[in-house]
Amino acid sequence: MASIRRSASAQWQGTGKDGKGALTTQSGTLKETPYSFTARFGDGQGTNPEELIAAAHAGCFTMALAFKLQGAGLTPESLSTEARLTMEQEGGGWSIKAIALSLKAKVPGVTPEKFQELAADAKATCPVSRVLNADISLDAALE
Secondary structure (H helix, E strand, C coil): CCCCCCCEEEEEECCCCCCEEEEEECCCCCCCEEEEHHHHHCCCCCECHHHHHHHHHHHHHHHHHHHHHHHCCCCCCEEEEEEEEEEEEECCEEEEEEEEEEEEEECCCCCHHHHHHHHHHHHHHCHHHHHCCCEEEEEEEEC
């Protein structure tokens, strides 16, 4: 069985609310990228875990769809996905409740029915969708 390993690290100094941290990825795309309470729950500078999950989901789903289209003999001109993550506070803690994927696509030669079928399959089978327990919706539109 093949396996792929990826890693990232987080450093933090101080309390949860007043502290600050940095995220670094194995690839170097994030290198000591700041994150903090205000970046997570307000409008402070830096990133946050939920934003990174949304980015990962958008990227994973979009690439999965490109492979599904390729397997159907189709080549997309463009696929553009936005992932909107909803986090809610409950019982003293926060939970990711939903991710809404919104896709705009230009795919010559695909029927609307086939496009919806392939997009739904990509949503269901991309690795990030599989790991998340949130309600994941999809709005896919051909342009």
